[in-house]
Amino acid sequence: MFVIMQRELAMYFRSLLVYGLGFFFLLMTGVTFFFVVNALQGQSSEYSVTQFFFQIPFLWFAQLIIMPLLTMRVFSEEYRLGTFEGLMTAPVTEWDAVLGKFLACLVVYAALLAPTVLYVPILRLILLDNTPLENGPVWAVYWIYLLWGTFYGAIGVFASAITRSQLLSFITSFAISCVFFFVGFVIYFEPPGWLRLLGHYISAYEHLDLAAQGLLSTQQPVFYLSVAVLFLLMAQQFILNRRGRS
Amino acid sequence: MCALMVEVRDLVKNYAGVKALRGLSFTVDRGEILGLLGPNGAGKSTTMRILTSYIPFTSGEVRVAGYCVIRDSLEVRRRIGYMPEQVPLYKEMRVEEFLTFRARLKGVRPRRVRARVEDAIALCHLGDVSRRIIGTLSKGFQQRVGLADAIVHQPELLILDEPTIGFDPAQARQFRETIRGLRSRHTIILSSHILSEVEAICSRVLIMRKGRIEASDTSENLKRLAASGSSLRLEVKAPVEELVQALRALPGVEDVEPQPMSEGWCSVTLLEQRGMDLAASVGELLISKRWPPRLLNRQQATLEDVFVEMTHEDRA
Incomplete structure (x- = not known):
């Protein structure tokens, strides 16, 4: 599994995609950062700085695109180039292959996210002592981002395992991710009891909002990780079936 | 240690409505070089893919080194080196880097990886191109990288599907020499359309047609048996x-x-x-x-x- 992960990582950092994504992502966060700094100049707000910064749509929408882009090639490309046969005739299990590739995507995602941590000390320097910026909510937001990465990454790996077309893989994974993300907004339409409960449980945006206020619950990792495992298991099953049909 | 390297009994493989293999039975002894011959669609590649545990089969029994290819798939895969007809290579990797990855993937101990990779590079005459990116190599060199991949973990059984396809005559001859050199280390099953190649390399030939075995013997005995005689x-x-x-x-x-x-x-x-x-x-x-x-x-x-x-x- 780690051998597969290492190879995937080496390939990621050799491809233009990761650097392009890095540029795109830092541009988004940079623009967001600029707006936040501007908005905070001499104004008071009912929101905390963390809420202000991390809830700007640029930032969370980028999260929905990054993982489908990172994962679209993991299995699709192996199918297309025929290297899948080489991989699966080596002594590795389907689960090793799925997990190795998934973990590599997660590491790249974390690497893309890492530079944004620098905004925190910069923001603190600009704000001086006028507006409090506590560490807890910031780390809570990064925790939610990592859970998102796990969640959307697993969806992406699954989408890539079901087709040899990278484009189709991207569209499938982006569509599933969007459904999960936007279904959560149902809570703002005051639905009946059970739907409201479900909405609160899966609302990614609310999870982010609460984290930005420093509120975390065990519900969040349970939801994201269990669904991620489910998608990874489905990916494994698709790979097994694909071998059966070869 | 099991005396037989490969045991295939009553092997049947059906694809959606198509009978690819119809009750195939054969064995391969350790140290033997078996040539699989047959027209396109005879079931050679399907047989090889089943032996590598890559695809399941409908009924029958298949064992490699005494291990069932379905139940003990990982044990089987540890013992085989497989080179498919379309050699699967990560073309953006360098030759040495690719072989190192494959050796580690196939469970070669970290301390031995370097030696095994160097060994495979030397055996397949890849020394001059070991630092080159695979995608920039000629078809012949890419085939050799495929063979080096198949032997890098020193498997007991080598399965080579049309290994010289796409070679010019000089490359094919050099490749045959390489395979002959591997004879002492591995049991080999190879399929080929080039009959002289099979005749030159293989100790036994198995002729397949429409998923069945038509004949299995040494090439000399087969020639004697031929209806056309002399x-x-x-x-x-x-x-x-x-x-x-x-x-x-x-x-x-x-x-x-x-x-x-x-x-x-x-x-x-x-x-x-x-x-x-x-x-x-x-x-x-x-x-x-x-x-x-x-x-x-x-x-x-x-x-x-x-x-x-x-x-x-x-x-x-």
């Missing part, structure tokens, strides 16, 4: 009609095919009935008739004749 070719100065009549009258003659030549000479191909040797009686006939020969040559059946005979569509 023939004599002679060039004689004699009247054509008379010569043909006299030859046809000899006991044991299957057919006579004359071809008149210049200055009264005539070339004749004489097909013998199975098990007959007519060289002596033909010689006696020519002496008694005072027809001077300038050529009397036995033509042995080639593996190609056997192949065509065994896999011919009209064959019952």
Whole structure:
């Protein structure tokens, strides 16, 4: 599994995609950062700085695109180039292959996210002592981002395992991710009891909002990780079936 | 240690409505080189893919080194080196880097990886290109990288599907030499369309047709078994009609095919009935008739004749 992960990582950092994504992502966060700094100049707000910064749509929408882009090639490309046969005739299990590739995507995602941590000390320097910026909510937001990465990454790996077309893989994974993300907004339409409960449980945006206020619950990792495992298991099953049909 | 490297019994493989393999049974001893021959669609690649645990089968039993390819798939995969027809290479990687990755993936201990990679590079004559990116190499070199990949973990069984396809004759010859060099280390199963190649390398040949085994023996025995048997070719100065009549009258003659030549000479191909040797009686006939020969040559059946005979569509 780690051998597969290492190879995937080496390939990621050799491809233009990761650097392009890095540029795109830092541009988004940079623009967001600029707006936040501007908005905070001499104004008071009912929101905390963390809420202000991390809830700007640029930032969370980028999260929905990054993982489908990172994962679209993991299995699709192996199918297309025929290297899948080489991989699966080596002594590795389907689960090793799925997990190795998934973990590599997660590491790249974390690497893309890492530079944004620098905004925190910069923001603190600009704000001086006028507006409090506590560490807890910031780390809570990064925790939610990592859970998102796990969640959307697993969806992406699954989408890539079901087709040899990278484009189709991207569209499938982006569509599933969007459904999960936007279904959560149902809570703002005051639905009946059970739907409201479900909405609160899966609302990614609310999870982010609460984290930005420093509120975390065990519900969040349970939801994201269990669904991620489910998608990874489905990916494994698709790979097994694909071998059966070869 | 199991004496048999491969055991296949009553192997059946059905794809959606198509019977790819129909009750295949054969064994391969350790140290043997088995050649799989057969026209396209005979089931060679399917058999190989089943042996590598890559695809499941409908019914039957398949064991490699005593391990079932379904239940003990990982044990089987540890013991095989497989080179498919379309060599699967990560073309953006460098040769040495790719082989190192594959060695580690196949469970070679970290301390031995470097030595095994160097060994495979040397055996497959890849020394000059070991730092090159695979995608920039010629087809021949890429095939060699595929072979190096198959042998890098020193597997007990090598399965090579059309290993010389796309080679020019010089590359194919060098590749054959490489495979011959591997004979002492591995049991080898290879499929090929180049019959002379199979004849030169393999200790046993298995001819397949429509998912069944038509024949399995050494190439020498197969040639002996071939219905076309052997023939004599002679060039004689004699009247054509008379010569043909006299030859046809000899006991044991299957057919006579004359071809008149210049200055009264005539070339004749004489097909013998199975098990007959007519060289002596033909010689006696020519002496008694005072027809001077300038050529009397036995033509042995080639593996190609056997192949065509065994896999011919009209064959019952």
